Amino acid sequence: MSRSVKLVIIGAGTAGLTALSEARRHTDDVVLINDGPYGTTCARVGCMPSKALLEVAHTYASRKFLSGAGVAGTDQMQVDIPAVMEHVRSLRDRFTAGPIKLAESLGKGSIQGRPRFLEPTILEVNGERIRTEKTIIATGTRPIVPAKWQAFGNRVLTSDSIFEKKTLGGRGAVVGLGPIGAELGQAFAQLGVTIYGFDKTERVAAITDPAVNQAMLQALRKDMDIVIGEVDLEKTTNGAIRVLADGEAIDVDWVLAAIGRRPNLEGLDLDAIGVALDERGVPEYDPCSLQIGNLPIYIAGDVSGMRPLMHEAVDEGRIAAYHALTGHKELIGRRTPLEIVFTEPNVASAGLRYAELDLQRHIVATADFGQQPRALMTARNEGILQLYVDSEEGCIVGSEMATPDAEHLGHLLAWAIQQRSTVDKLLQMPFYHPTVEEGLRPALQAARRQLGERRRQPDIPLCHEAADWALGGD
Ligand SMILES: Cc1cc2nc3c(=O)[nH]c(=O)nc-3n(C[C@H](O)[C@H](O)[C@H](O)COP(=O)(O)OP(=O)(O)OC[C@H]3O[C@@H](n4cnc5c(N)ncnc54)[C@H](O)[C@@H]3O)c2cc1C
Numbered sequence: 001m002s003r004s005v006k007l008v009i010i011g012a013g014t015a016g017l018t019a020l021s022e023a024r025r026h027t028d029d030v031v032l033i034n035d036g037p038y039g040t041t042c043a044r045v046g047c048m049p050s051k052a053l054l055e056v057a058h059t060y061a062s063r064k065f066l067s068g069a070g071v072a073g074t075d076q077m078q079v080d081i082p083a084v085m086e087h088v089r090s091l092r093d094r095f096t097a098g099p100i101k102l103a104e105s106l107g108k109g110s111i112q113g114r115p116r117f118l119e120p121t122i123l124e125v126n127g128e129r130i131r132t133e134k135t136i137i138a139t140g141t142r143p144i145v146p147a148k149w150q151a152f153g154n155r156v157l158t159s160d161s162i163f164e165k166k167t168l169g170g171r172g173a174v175v176g177l178g179p180i181g182a183e184l185g186q187a188f189a190q191l192g193v194t195i196y197g198f199d200k201t202e203r204v205a206a207i208t209d210p211a212v213n214q215a216m217l218q219a220l221r222k223d224m225d226i227v228i229g230e231v232d233l234e235k236t237t238n239g240a241i242r243v244l245a246d247g248e249a250i251d252v253d254w255v256l257a258a259i260g261r262r263p264n265l266e267g268l269d270l271d272a273i274g275v276a277l278d279e280r281g282v283p284e285y286d287p288c289s290l291q292i293g294n295l296p297i298y299i300a301g302d303v304s305g306m307r308p309l310m311h312e313a314v315d316e317g318r319i320a321a322y323h324a325l326t327g328h329k330e331l332i333g334r335r336t337p338l339e340i341v342f343t344e345p346n347v348a349s350a351g352l353r354y355a356e357l358d359l360q361r362h363i364v365a366t367a368d369f370g371q372q373p374r375a376l377m378t379a380r381n382e383g384i385l386q387l388y389v390d391s392e393e394g395c396i397v398g399s400e401m402a403t404p405d406a407e408h409l410g411h412l413l414a415w416a417i418q419q420r421s422t423v424d425k426l427l428q429m430p431f432y433h434p435t436v437e438e439g440l441r442p443a444l445q446a447a448r449r450q451l452g453e454r455r456r457q458p459d460i461p462l463c464h465e466a467a468d469w470a471l472g473g474d
């Protein structure tokens with residue numbers, strides 16, 4: 001069996017499906033090949049079930065605030081973990097329905113199987129040869145589980161398996177406190193499961209700003225014990241798993257391995273396309289066009305390792321399909337980086353991260369949310385926001401924060417950065433009272449002080465005539 005097509009997309013995840021929708025502007029001659037479950041990582045085992053779980057956990061955790069604010073009866077609330085997991089799965093099924101239906105709607109244009117390259121323009125899948133003008137690799141990533149840990153069977157969980165659990169034993173260890181470990185660890189801890197968090201470094205939730213990291217570590221420690229050290233697992237005589245780190249030994253019923261993800265590239269036979277691979281086994285590609293070398297092959301989404309987030313996978317799917325099918329070489333700009341971790345407080349970064357700053361040129365201004373009025377009203381008054389400003393141009397270049405509603409503050413700042421807003425311009429924007437957004441103002445004002453500016457006009461957008469009149473001009 002064989003066929004010839006214009007475009008093959010490998011992977012029916014977010015990047016693959018958006019590549020498909022972009023490709024359809026140009027052609028219907030596309031084949032989508034997927035190995036593994038349909039529905040996308042984001043909807044099936046990623047963004048969506050994790051946020052559905054966190055929503056329940058955060059809302060349940062707010063009972064402590066209610067009981068301190070005069071609402072009786074909150075101590076009688078009980079968590080039914082099997083029912084919570086069922087709730088998460090039923091929402092998950094709603095979110096996966098669309099992507100599954102889309103892949104099914106392709107008929108013969110959709111193949112389930114793992115393809116391999118025979119040549120840069122010839123793939124083989126399920127014994128069928130497909131000659132293709134262009135290919136997009138959008139195969140995503142999967143959780144890393146060290147070989148030794150696999151001996152513990154299904155008691156070492158990952159984000160791929162945890163949402164399938166009907167229930168969870170009373171004591172769990174979350175190893176790795178990056179975005180996945182911080183979110184899921186806090187969610188289960190807030191739902192009453194005893195969680196021990198482990199990371200080999202003090203850095204949590206992918207934060208690079210040391211002050212923000214300290215604030216977040218302190219917040220996470222309210223929900224779980226955290227041990228910093230390289231982790232080893234051992235069997236105990238009573239069937240528990242012993243987690244060893246930093247001289248501590250803690251026995252648990254299950255472990256969530258959240259120590260990072262690796263690209264799904266095995267079996268594609270990339271050797272056959274003759275391209276250099278990096279240390280993660282990812283082919284070298286042009287970060288603008290996403291083209292691999294000079295080959296008619298493109299790479300998009302998490303597998304590239306460039307920006308492993310859902311909205312970036314969407315953009316990369318579109319960029320890859322656009323370049324593959326138009327042959328245009330013009331550059332497509334990328335959006336301002338924005339990342340949000342949905343812990344409480346939320347963690348967010350927009351634009352440059354602290355680790356990317358040039359501290360000779362960039363200044364750092366802080367807003368502390370410990371006394372922020374709106375945050376105080378909801379007993380969520382913790383965390384800080386660090387604003388990074390270019391000292392020569394006065395524009396905001398980045399921010400990292402662990403604050404209440406950083407989900408929204410992160411968006412505001414990402415939009416301001418992409419618009420190249422200055423500190424002065426942002427201070428002229430309306431701030432409603434009392435809101436969490438007002439918490440940005442102290443950072444902006446501190447930045448202005450550090451810039452050495454003394455503004456003689458009020459922070460309102462004066463129109464020139466009125467300003468001239470007000471200042472005694474003609
Ligand atoms: C727990 C968790 C929480 C997350 N939360 C967020 C969040 O809140 N916000 C956010 O922006 N991002 C989040 N992410 C990241 C987000 O899910 C990913 O960035 C996004 O799903 C990547 O899409 P993708 O298309 O690159 O990969 P995927 O959606 O993984 O698609 C890859 C597809 O390729 C298939 N495949 C794999 N190997 C092969 C092969 N050899 N041949 C053919 N097909 C293959 C797979 O079965 C899959 O269908 C989260 C991730 C996880 C795990």
Ligand SMILES: NC(=O)c1ccc[n+]([C@@H]2O[C@H](COP(=O)([O-])OP(=O)(O)OC[C@H]3O[C@@H](n4cnc5c(N)ncnc54)[C@H](O)[C@@H]3O)[C@@H](O)[C@H]2O)c1
Pocket residue numbers: 175176177178179180181183198199200201203204205206229230231258259260261307308309339340341342
């Ligand atoms: N809200 C979100 O946007 C969101 C949520 C979850 C995941 N994600 C995406 O998923 C990606 C993967 O997240 P992740 O948290 O799995 O990976 P990660 O690489 O960001 O974090 C892994 C953590 O595990 C630690 N670690 C590694 N090996 C260890 C060991 N042997 N012992 C102890 N600790 C160890 C690392 O120090 C690190 O803190 C992220 O980069 C992000 O793009 C995003």
